[in-house]
Amino acid sequence: MIPVIKKRIYLGLLAATMLLFAGALGYIWLTFFQQDGGWLRYITIVAVVAVLACLIVIGLGFAGIVLSLVSEKNITFLNKPMNFTFSLLYPVVMWLGKVFKITQDKIQRSFVEVNNQLVKAKQGKLTPDRLLILLPHCLQERECPNRITTNTENCTRCGRCPVGDLLPLSERYGVHLRIATGGTLAREAVKKLRPRAIVAVACERDLTSGILDCIPLPVLGVTNDRPHGPCFNTYVDPDAVEKAILFFIQGGEGNVFHVSAN
Ligand code: SF4
Structure with a gap:
């Protein structure tokens, strides 16, 4: 069986975090961009581009994590976005876990499982x-x-x-x-x-x-x-x-x- 089952809590929360970012993007766009022109429009464009860039990196990181777990192989070219997604989103994942009333222990156990699987997907031998x-x-x-x-x-x-x-x-x-x-x-x-x-x-x-x-x-x-x-x-x-x-x-x-x- 694909070894994703035990990791679904963390992966689910990670996916929810991405939706949150996408929601924030939509909110910024609908709330401010449609308003009168002027400086507010330029600030909105900068904010939208920043959130969009984050969302793209997070999306790539998430794709790398899932692909790596499913294939049990390291997706080398996605390692940087994977690390970014893994580390930077952790506080948001924990916050979302609280919102969904998932205990900290359960999320952290799932996090360690995901991490271990990602490490095991890496090839190599150390002295x-x-x-x-x-x-x-x-x-x-x-x-x-x-x-x-x-x-x-x-x-x-x-x-x-x-x-x-x-x-x-x-x-x-x-x-x-x-x-x-x-x-x-x-x-x-x-x-x-x-x-x-x-x-x-x-x-x-x-x-x-x-x-x-x-x-x-x-x-x-x-x-x-x-x-x-x-x-x-x-x-x-x-x-x-x-x-x-x-x-x-x-x-x-x-x-x-x-x-x-x-
Ligand atoms: S001597 Fe070593 S094995 Fe024995 S109780 Fe202390 S730490 Fe543990």
Whole structure:
């Protein structure tokens, strides 16, 4: 089945946003252009041209996103409008979601799904040292006294939290791994290590803001489980992270093989 089904919330809202722009265009035209001549007519023409230009770019971006999802191939020449549509319209999409009473969580989950599918449509293979794994601090067992954000070697891999299973992955594949307490530390790691791609583990909200921050850098998002509520002893399946690492360093999903953590 075409992998668009799970993504329909975000795509639907994106389409609605385009209609909103088209409506704004029609409104400006009908309200002001038909009025008396003079300076108002010139301002209207400028406004109509600006909105029309935005609408064309958004339309191209939307077409690129849908084509890429359906064909599972990267539409290279539409990448710029796709990034523009993806990032710039996000606040409008969230606002429209509120109007339609769709929860923020649902939209953000859909956004991450769409993003991951678009990243997977890109071909290519990275050397491991250009890949960064970003983990949230909330994966660490709350009672653990070891300071792993400053140095991951402080983790004794006692088995009480998934961090102990994730660190061997970075060693096995030779990829960078950082544990961040928030967006600032994550941004610092990206700035310092200058990766070509990122595998990020976080909740939907943090993944969304991280993905938007990093555009055009490809980010594969892996959502963490929150059995004890947000930001507290969260969990991620190490296999899911391993699969994302292998996607980047082996150049696609077809080559994924399983290697369990020590
Ligand atoms: S695996 Fe053990 S030592 Fe490592 S962070 Fe988790 S609780 Fe702490």
